[in-house]
Amino acid sequence: TAGNKPAEKKELIVGTEPSFAPFEFPDKKSGEITGFDMELIKAMGKKAGFAKVTVKGMGFDALIPALDAGNIDVAIAGMSITDARKQKVNFTDPYYESGLATLVRKDNTTIKSLNDLKGKTIAVQLGTTGAEAAGKIEGATVKTFDTSDTACLELKNGGADAVISDLPVLQYFLKQGGGEYAKMVGEPTKGDMYGIATAKKNKDLADKLNKALADLKKSGEYQKIYDKWFK
Ligand code: ARG
Numbered sequence: 001t002a003g004n005k006p007a008e009k010k011e012l013i014v015g016t017e018p019s020f021a022p023f024e025f026p027d028k029k030s031g032e033i034t035g036f037d038m039e040l041i042k043a044m045g046k047k048a049g050f051a052k053v054t055v056k057g058m059g060f061d062a063l064i065p066a067l068d069a070g071n072i073d074v075a076i077a078g079m080s081i082t083d084a085r086k087q088k089v090n091f092t093d094p095y096y097e098s099g100l101a102t103l104v105r106k107d108n109t110t111i112k113s114l115n116d117l118k119g120k121t122i123a124v125q126l127g128t129t130g131a132e133a134a135g136k137i138e139g140a141t142v143k144t145f146d147t148s149d150t151a152c153l154e155l156k157n158g159g160a161d162a163v164i165s166d167l168p169v170l171q172y173f174l175k176q177g178g179g180e181y182a183k184m185v186g187e188p189t190k191g192d193m194y195g196i197a198t199a200k201k202n203k204d205l206a207d208k209l210n211k212a213l214a215d216l217k218k219s220g221e222y223q224k225i226y227d228k229w230f231k
Helices: 036-047 059-068 129-135 147-158 165-177 203-219 221-230
Strands: 010-014 052-057 088-089 096-098 101-104 120-123 141-145 163-164 183-187 193-196 197-199
Touching: 010 036, 010 059, 036 052, 036 203, 036 221, 059 197, 088 203, 096 165, 101 129, 101 147, 101 165, 120 129, 120 147, 129 141, 129 163, 147 163, 147 183, 163 165, 163 183, 165 183, 197 203, 203 221
Parallel strands: 010 052, 120 141, 120 163
Antiparallel strands: 088 197, 096 193, 101 163, 101 183
16 A cells, blocks of 8 residues: 555555546546646656556545545645645645636626626536635535536536636637637636645655656756647
């Protein structure tokens, strides 16, 4: 199991929630979880000396409990570094800057920004910063879904007026065909930093991962992976 192996163990067990393209999602052909986060953590694991990196998919809200229980060594899932989460886990240095954005149906002419969401029905993914933001909007009905995909489907089906989620994920979604029925409105937020989470008691691993991330940035490998998914 992940938690109590010695520091020199050879396998790194990674948890993620794979409905978050282009960060983590099942490859159409192989079904294997692929994406920016997956390629990054595999490269980092290798750099840090792990012989094997194994990925486990689970609910987004199950990731931090799984770290605590020692069922996974790291969580990488487009996870924003927040104060609340920092109480529970260690984060690596930020590896990606994101922000929240709003999606509505293409034919919607009344919702032009976050300010127009009062009293509306908003679809979000459980346990995310998007869910938290939606919860703060006056009079809004928040519909919570286990995956990011099903939240977007709810918008398509007319069960919600808007989706609040991460900008790069919504942009990718629009490009991959979502643009047929949806569009983005308003200004996305800035400065939302993604980090890789490890258990509090596993400080050693956090240090190793930071070193690996810095090395990959220096060598240009990080940039290569970035360009593959975002250019
Ligand atoms: N960045 C947001 C958060 O930390 C959303 C992450 C959702 N990630 C996922 N793999 N579904 O709450």
